[in-house]
Amino acid sequence: MIRFHNTLGGRTEDFVPMEPGRVRLYACGPTVYDFPHIGNWRANVFEDLLKRFLIYRGFQVVHVQNITDVDDKTIKGARARGLSLDDYTRPYIEAFFAERDALNIRPADHYPRATGHIPEMVGIVKALLDKGFAYRKDGSIYFAIDRFPAYGRLSRVNLEDRRPGSRGDADEYEKESVHDFALWKAPKADEPVWETEIGPGRPGWHIECSAMSAKYLGPSFDIHCGGVDNIFPHHENEIAQSEAANGVKFVNYWLHCHHLVVDGQKMAKSKGNFYRLADILARGYDPLDVRVLLLSTHYRKMLNFTFEALDQAVTARRRIGDFLGELGAVPAGAAGDAAVGPLVEAARAGFVAGLEDDLNIAEALAALFTLIKSVNPLLVEGRVSRAGADVLAAFVEEADAVLGFKPSPTHKASGRIDARSEVMGTAEVLKAEDQARIDERQRARAAKDFARSDAIRRELLERGIILEDTKDGVRWKRVAPQKP
């Protein structure tokens, strides 16, 4: 049984989808006023793990992620550059998708944009007006939270105890109560305006998620994710709007990802500890190493991003690739007496049990590494059969359907090593010139010209190729290019 910690109720609960075998998932997506940073990616990687695990356990997942392309910040940014909203947000949307792919995050089924769903939002606002949950004031429309008694259940706050933030009321609109929030904002100079049946204006921040989730998932669905900072007010307001308008429970399970900090501090441009994915890749890291780091801390724990931790992720991930390489090197006819079946079964059990327990990734990874640790000695002794190696490689593949960060294995370069990387779906070929250098090095080694041999090895390392000499021949693996 899969269990998730539900923010609504604050307890870990058995997960039972509304429809057997089918999960409807909504994740709060980017506000495209800037390029995403690694904190955004942490939340997306967590959602990807959740989704992949549900799929791995046999669920069909319908995944929707919104793109907020109209709000205070996008409007302000577009105006500052003299661009249309569309032209302003386009590069950020493109960057979001490109980095998503680099991090091996599986695409959602729908990426609805706020600007493309104004009629749906208007429909909800209209329903809220008709039912008396909303009121008009100076051309804007507000949600009256005192007419929705369940308000505050998600974030568990009493509004009386709540102290207004230091920034005060940023809305600059008049409301009946300070806690009421805008559903629809009156037209202002230099702001985009939509002419609608509830009047001219533009949507408030929260209404898009209520409108778009209902359109693609229905008024009631299984899981809603986001960062902890969205719990209040964003998700609280979504619940109020959706449930008041539709009269049914909005979401059964709320899963929130904790923040990422850098060197123990909140990321801020002014502190110089603000990183985007591109900043990290520019230092020579593989995006999948970043994925390992973002994934390897439990999603409800604060993740402290440091380059030391990233380096540890690089090495840990490489160990998996080396293991795949060792499995690939087991000769075609190898017999071997080791019973790997029970080892794989134990690893699978631990892997699944960990993830079923509110996505306990540490336990799941430990199961995988424990398998590697117990099989490597058997490989050294030549006790793993070719068939056994295939079973082991298939399990790594299976786990990677959830983890999504499998490194490329080591490959045969020359000699008798039987590289089976094709079997693992990670076939890679060396450029002819690199292969020629390896052959040249082999000749130098045979002639005991070790100075020449070592020079060539260093040269290839600078191009991101590690060479390893084994008694069965030379093998290579791909790494980030090393500075000389």
Next chain:
RNA sequence: GGCGCGGUACCCAAGUGGCUAAGGGAGAGGUCUGCAAAACCUCUAUCCGUCGGUUCGAGUCCGACCCGCGCCUCCA
């Protein structure tokens, strides 16, 4: 002030009442090797922020305290 999270080895990080406290990284010694790398073997927390308490038994439950952090209408 309100709500919430966390403090487990040199670093990261599981474990939440009971055999010898997972796993990864780093380090030390050894095997293999021309050297290196990988892999293997051995070692690296009598102790889980502090102090009390409950219990036959506690990182694991209770209380107090100390420290770090997040949110409280921009924020994943």
